[in-house]
Amino acid sequence: MSKIEIKNFNSYYGDFKAIKNVNMNIEENEITAFIGPSGCGKSTLLRAINRMNDLVEGYRKEGEIFLDNKEIWKDIDQYALRKRVGMVFQKPNPFPMSIYDNIAYGPRTHGMKKGKELDEVVERSLKNAAIWDEVKDDLKKNAIQVSGGQQQRICIARALAVDPEVILLDEPTSALDPISTSKIEDLLFELKKKYTIVIVTHNMQQATRISDKTGFFLLGDLVEYKKTDDLFSNPEDERTERYITGRFG
Numbered sequence: 001m002s003k004i005e006i007k008n009f010n011s012y013y014g015d016f017k018a019i020k021n022v023n024m025n026i027e028e029n030e031i032t033a034f035i036g037p038s039g040c041g042k043s044t045l046l047r048a049i050n051r052m053n054d055l056v057e058g059y060r061k062e063g064e065i066f067l068d069n070k071e072i073w074k075d076i077d078q079y080a081l082r083k084r085v086g087m088v089f090q091k092p093n094p095f096p097m098s099i100y101d102n103i104a105y106g107p108r109t110h111g112m113k114k115g116k117e118l119d120e121v122v123e124r125s126l127k128n129a130a131i132w133d134e135v136k137d138d139l140k141k142n143a144i145q146v147s148g149g150q151q152q153r154i155c156i157a158r159a160l161a162v163d164p165e166v167i168l169l170d171e172p173t174s175a176l177d178p179i180s181t182s183k184i185e186d187l188l189f190e191l192k193k194k195y196t197i198v199i200v201t202h203n204m205q206q207a208t209r210i211s212d213k214t215g216f217f218l219l220g221d222l223v224e225y226k227k228t229d230d231l232f233s234n235p236e237d238e239r240t241e242r243y244i245t246g247r248f249g
């Protein structure tokens with residue numbers, strides 16, 4: 001059984017069809033990359049996996065997405081879903097509060113009150129996001145006052161703090177320098193041992209470096225989806241080949 005199963009999935013913004021009958025299975029403890037030119041629907045599909053599009057005006061969907069065999073609109077409460085499926089965005093978006101409070105925010109909203117318990121969650125989450133050593137003496141510092149790369153790892157720590165099962169990342173390194181990018185790639189590689197990771201990236205080298213499977217999207221279609229090495233070394237569809245060899249997009 002796959003961790004996530006996307007079945008006959010369509011998405012519309014008003015009359016515009018952004019996702020066209022996508023079917024794909026996403027495996028546990030793997031990194032799955034979504035690639036494709038701008039506007040092809042990668043973020044729309046990613047955001048569907050934790051129902052983040054539901055409130056967008058004019059948005060509607062058809063089809064189903066299953067998490068551990070449970071349909072996310074029918075069988076799972078949306079708050080429970082958001083706890084199980086965390087999200088990290090392109091632009092680091094820490095809350096304008098201390099590093100500690102950023103990480104404690106989620107656990108507190110889920111009812112964790114005790115100082116010691118919270119301290120442990122904060123430390124563990126920052127360690128798992130490979131940022132603890134850099135901030136452990138500055139936990140009271142405002143999270144918006146550290147570097148962009150550090151902010152992004154704080155956002156990953158914040159996502160980890162509620163103990164999710166899946167982490168969705170929408171171009172998490174596109175605003176970062178190469179050193180921060182490489183730290184986050186190493187981190188994702190570590191995290192996949194425990195989590196299921198789905199990442200949208202414009203950077204094909206990044207997809208080849210870190211992902212197990214890659215899906216290539218074009219104009220809302222999932223054109224090709226398979227093991228990353230196979231997709232890049234042996235694309236079956238001519239459109240995939242043209243894209244990965246830089247002939248369009």
Ligand SMILES: Nc1ncnc2c1ncn2[C@@H]1O[C@H](COP(=O)(O)OP(=O)(O)OP(=O)(O)O)[C@@H](O)[C@H]1O
Nearest residue numbers: 013016018036037038039040041042043044045056
């Ligand atoms: N809120 C919205 N209202 C109307 N149309 C939208 C909205 N969000 C996205 N779209 C349209 O849906 C299509 C898919 O957008 P989406 O952001 O999913 O693509 P993407 O592949 O992630 O693009 P990018 O790589 O540029 O982030 C685009 O044509 C976009 O203009």
